[in-house]
Amino acid sequence: MTSMASLLSTYTTFTAAAMLLRTVLNEARSLINQFIPQYVQERIWSKIGRIFGNRHSSSHVTLIMDEYDNYITNQFYEASEIYLRAKVSPSVTKLKVFQAPDDKNLSVTIKNGEKFTEVFQGIQLQWESFCIEKNRNEYYDRGGEIKSIELSFPRKNMDKILSSYLPYVLERSKAIRKENRVLKLHSYNGSWESTNLDHPSTFETLAMDSKLKEDLINDLDRFVKRSQFYRRVGKAWKRGYLLYGPPGTGKSSLIAAMANYLKFDIYDLELTSLHSNYELRRLLVSTKNQSILVIEDIDCSVALQDRRSGGCGQGNSQLTLSGFLNFIDGLWSSCGNERIIVFTTNHKDKLDPALLRPGRMDVHIHMSYCNPCGFKTLASNYLDVSNHKLFPEIEKLLMEVEVTPAEIAEEFMKSEDADVALEGLVEFLRRVKMVRNGSDGREGKEVYEHGKESPEIVESEKKISPEIVTRNVLNLQ
Ligand SMILES: Nc1ncnc2c1ncn2[C@@H]1O[C@H](COP(=O)(O)OP(=O)(O)OP(=O)(O)O)[C@@H](O)[C@H]1O
Numbered sequence: 001m002t003s004m005a006s007l008l009s010t011y012t013t014f015t016a017a018a019m020l021l022r023t024v025l026n027e028a029r030s031l032i033n034q035f036i037p038q039y040v041q042e043r044i045w046s047k048i049g050r051i052f053g054n055r056h057s058s059s060h061v062t063l064i065m066d067e068y069d070n071y072i073t074n075q076f077y078e079a080s081e082i083y084l085r086a087k088v089s090p091s092v093t094k095l096k097v098f099q100a101p102d103d104k105n106l107s108v109t110i111k112n113g114e115k116f117t118e119v120f121q122g123i124q125l126q127w128e129s130f131c132i133e134k135n136r137n138e139y140y141d142r143g144g145e146i147k148s149i150e151l152s153f154p155r156k157n158m159d160k161i162l163s164s165y166l167p168y169v170l171e172r173s174k175a176i177r178k179e180n181r182v183l184k185l186h187s188y189n190g191s192w193e194s195t196n197l198d199h200p201s202t203f204e205t206l207a208m209d210s211k212l213k214e215d216l217i218n219d220l221d222r223f224v225k226r227s228q229f230y231r232r233v234g235k236a237w238k239r240g241y242l243l244y245g246p247p248g249t250g251k252s253s254l255i256a257a258m259a260n261y262l263k264f265d266i267y268d269l270e271l272t273s274l275h276s277n278y279e280l281r282r283l284l285v286s287t288k289n290q291s292i293l294v295i296e297d298i299d300c301s302v303a304l305q306d307r308r309s310g311g312c313g314q315g316n317s318q319l320t321l322s323g324f325l326n327f328i329d330g331l332w333s334s335c336g337n338e339r340i341i342v343f344t345t346n347h348k349d350k351l352d353p354a355l356l357r358p359g360r361m362d363v364h365i366h367m368s369y370c371n372p373c374g375f376k377t378l379a380s381n382y383l384d385v386s387n388h389k390l391f392p393e394i395e396k397l398l399m400e401v402e403v404t405p406a407e408i409a410e411e412f413m414k415s416e417d418a419d420v421a422l423e424g425l426v427e428f429l430r431r432v433k434m435v436r437n438g439s440d441g442r443e444g445k446e447v448y449e450h451g452k453e454s455p456e457i458v459e460s461e462k463k464i465s466p467e468i469v470t471r472n473v474l475n476l477q
């Protein structure tokens with residue numbers, strides 16, 4: 001009969017042998033990884049797996065995701081890496097922590113050689129990351145590291161992994177990437193120049209009619225979800241917004257809020273800096289998906305309008321309104337996805353009808369003077385008050401005079417003390433009301449600055465912009 005001691009010693013010998021074998025296998029693996037192409041490796045491992053019954057056995061399948069394949073980035077490697085970054089399981093003992101200079105968030109991911117297990121719909125899965133140091137002039141001449149990630153699971157679950165799990169990993173990684181994305185502001189100056197978009201405006205901080213805000217958010221949500229819809233109906237996946245209203249009502253702030261909400265980059269384009277349709281085509285084609293193309297003060301793109309009406313006669317190379325509009329409707333929009341284009345103007349009535357015709361801009365948003373609802377948003381943001389004894393009076397005054405959110409914000413900046421700031425605002429509103437009531441004889445005229453240097457008075461059925469009126473009053477003093 002076998003004694004306990006001999007059983008133990010047999011077991012110990014067996015364990016030591018198994019450990020030795022594992023070490024040899026690991027060494028062999030690292031050598032193989034260095035010198036043998038991936039597809040050959042797979043065959044070797046499947047053979048070894050069959051012999052030793054490890055996770056490479058025929059009952060399991062391992063999917064190998066290399067970072068590059070012939071210098072082409074493997075998007076699934078990237079997706080898996082991002083997915084794993086968000087995963088920390090009890091089975092992991094070492095984690096890698098990283099924070100890029102621009103990044104707000106820490107990234108924590110499994111370290112090279114670590115395994116991560118998870119269960120998906122009852123299927124046990126194992127992820128493992130590898131990184132092999134390479135010297136230049138070896139098999140690959142890239143030098144540096146070769147990274148890959150492997151995913152192993154029971155062979156019988158192959159269909160489910162391919163049809164459900166991998167798409168799930170892709171979806172998750174897309175969402176994570178979006179959450180952590182550092183937004184860029186690209187400005188055109190012969191070529192696109194980028195800086196980080198660090199604009200604090202969000203839909204929460206934006207003073208805007210609450211129903212309009214809600215409708216706009218729903219519109220954006222619907223837009224980003226509808227890739228299949230756009231494909232089905234044969235429409236380019238893009239959406240155009242025209243924001244119009246007096247200066248200081250939050251048009252630019254709204255664009256920043258949209259970008260922050262969607263996590264889209266902004267491309268800020270000054271049309272007057274362009275010289276030809278060709279240049280326009282080139283710069284538009286070089287913009288990325290999931291972005292907002294912004295053209296501010298479209299009515300001030302005088303050059304564009306002059307050229308259109310004046311017919312400068314330099315053929316297709318000249319930048320024309322029709323060239324521009326063709327781009328919006330045509331080539332550019334069909335080769336990109338998830339594009340938003342925003343025009344802003346202070347004077348909707350001055351826009352070329354071609355820009356306004358139905359179907360050109362999908363949504364027209366009027367950014368208007370501050371109403372009581374917008375005022376409350378600003379009071380809450382700037383002063384952290386949601387109610388105050390002066391609120392009724394201020395709300396009443398706001399129904400009588402037109403002031404921009406920018407002006408109210410400016411008043412609120414004057415004091416951190418809510419009482420003082422709100423009293424200051426009451427004073428300001430009374431002053432504007434007095435001026436509006438005709439003491440300077442300008443009632444019924446709209447006074448706008450068109451361009452910064454040449455103030456211009458435009459007869460219009462609209463009311464006086466109090467911002468300018470106030471400035472005039474101050475100037476007179
Ligand atoms: N609706 C708003 N909600 C919150 N803040 C606002 C709003 N409108 C204006 N502001 C404040 O006023 C400043 C100027 O506003 P903004 O640049 O967005 O106005 P605009 O409509 O783009 O003006 P312009 O027509 O001159 O370009 C903003 O930085 C912000 O502080």
Ligand SMILES: [Mg+2]
Binds near residue numbers: 253
């Ligand atoms: Mg603006």
